[in-house]
Amino acid sequence: MEHKLMTEHEKADIVIKSIEMQNLGQTEEAMALRRTIPLPPYMAKFIKEKIGVSFLIESGYNLAEAEIEYGQDWLT
Numbered sequence: 001m002e003h004k005l006m007t008e009h010e011k012a013d014i015v016i017k018s019i020e021m022q023n024l025g026q027t028e029e030a031m032a033l034r035r036t037i038p039l040p041p042y043m044a045k046f047i048k049e050k051i052g053v054s055f056l057i058e059s060g061y062n063l064a065e066a067e068i069e070y071g072q073d074w075l076t
Contacts, residue, residue: 003038003062003063003064003067004036004038004062004064005038005064005065005068006037006038006062006064011037011038014033014034014036014037015034015037017033018030018031018033018034021033032060035059035060035061035062036062037062038062038063038064038065038066039061039062039063039065039066040065040066041065041066041068041069041070044056044061044063044065044066044070045066045070048074048075053075053076056075057075063075
């Protein structure tokens with residue numbers, strides 16, 4: 001999966017849209033939309049160490065910022 005970097009404005013727009021979806025009862029869709037926001041590198045590293053690589057891969061989180069911080073092969 002290709003991960004995309006985002007501006008702060010793009011991240012904020014997604015958060016607002018996901019809150020609107022949540023308020024309409026679209027919980028799963030809202031969570032999926034939030035996962036498109038790049039996970040901060042420190043959080044991705046923490047999840048990798050505490051929960052595991054397979055969770056990160058299967059979760060669908062955007063790992064673009066972690067890939068820049070730690071390199072393309074940081075999950076392997």
